[in-house]
Amino acid sequence: MSLAAIAEKDFQDAVRSRGMIALVALFSLLVAVFAFVIRPTGQGEQFATELLLRFFVRPFLVTTLVPLVAVVIGYNAVSGERESGSLKLLLSLPHSRADVVFGKVVGRGVALSVAVFAGFLLPAAVLAVLAQTGGLAAFNAGSYFGFTVFAAILGVVFVAIAVGCSAAASTQRRALIGGVSIYVLFVLLWGAVTGQFLGAAGGIVDPLPVSTEQVRTFLRVSNPTTGVEILSNAFLAERLFSGENVNRQISAASMLVFWTVAPPLVGLWKFDADDL
């Protein structure tokens, strides 16, 4: 109840920001540009929805831009209110600090999802209309919509990580440093960092009943961007939670759940002990 009230208020606050409109416009514009680039040129050529999604929308938009936006939306969720003093107003009301942290995850997660859906589906609506009127052959609306869901899921996961970091940070500066680190780690340096880790931890892994290769795969799947990549590929191939790599999909999905829940919990643990 209390959590829902905070989530709703935070959502209303977020969607009223100018950044929200800019975000929807940016997403729409990028999707439109990509769609234009891969448009069918020859007679009888079909619109390559999978190509658009797999090689343009995902690498440039979903696994690069969406996490960045999510971190920007989430990093000041708690620390910003703490620094401005609106947290005092919030905690004067009968809310627990857990309500605050998880309410923020929900409110901002939903706000980002709305931006993703609006930004992705506006150009898609144009494509669908073109496909209906025969101007465009075979735009696969189902694939496109499903893919958008995965983009939103990845956004929510990164919002959760960023909000957790925000709750743990006592100042905006620290929250910002944390947010940048999250992005750099998960989006840019995951392979390098986990590689280093494996190299250093070789001695620890060896006696365990798992092979280094299994650990490497686990670490790869642990990254939420990779997780969403695996799941969305399976979805586009119409083999979601079936086929030969179902185990990998399940571990990817559970890691996404882990990243949505664990960082806010750790952040709350620190936030709950602080004097505000």
Added chain:
Amino acid sequence: MTAIELRGVRKEFGDVTAVRDLDLTVAEGEVYGFLGPNGAGKSTTIDMLLDLVRPTAGTVRVLGRDATGDGVAIRRRTGVLPDGFSVYDRLSGRKHVEFAVRSKEADDDPDALLERVGILDDADRKAGGYSKGMRQRLALAMALAGEPDLLVLDEPSSGLDPAGAKEMREIVQTEADRGATVFFSSHILEQVDAVCDRVGILRDGELVAEDSVEGLREAVGGEETLEIAVGDADGAGGADDAAVEAVRAVDGVSRVDRDGDALVVSCADGAKTRVIAALEDAGVAVDDFHTREASLEDLFLAYTEGDTPTADEDESGSDPPDDDAADEEVDR
């Protein structure tokens, strides 16, 4: 039942002790004024009531519950006007109040609350555009939601003009008449004077006085202080010893001091005109005179800036005495 009960409460931030060994009890239905200069520990104490800050030692009980363990239940029955808060810039005033009503699971009409604090006309504007006084009123409306059993108001009049401060006092009075307990802090005494059943004065994290307003007034004998500028620019017509003696002889005068060309006279209420008359009879040109702050203010200053009547032996009270009130009016 007691509304607020602090026992041996101590709060340290690093090596700074903000509140030390504070015992404080506020009865249900009481209006309690919590006084002290800025930095005395008032806000820290209030933050402990609301579980924003946890005590280093001691127990804090509010409405019969433990403040640290039961904060949400306490705040469901408490209205809070925090100090140094900010609003959600992009949300309207009405949205703020709706949120408060919903959070407290109350059924108040948000417009009625906004009307009560006098900002209904601006209810649809974004709160980011509100003035300091309007934000203060908005937070009060949020505090009043759900007919709280306890109101905790931290510096409620800050940012309000005199008319606004008066409205604030009237609202406090109405809430008290309804049966609510009111606990509010201030560094300005006159705000407390009119509405409080009891006041406590905090200094350097310790309660140095606690009494009814009448009790505190009696402690200083109901006197007021006159500052009288005498003589003209070249020194002629100043007060000589004879004139000082004449004033001292006036009925109701307890003390006369020279302060440069001015006289500082402590006297009973109503002796003012006799003092002026005595000076003029003695051939002294009275250039200007005014009554310095109410005597209760002097008591407050005495308690909070050094020479306390209770001779509190506190080595940290390093303020030089007696140079606070003399710095106005002696510049001629």
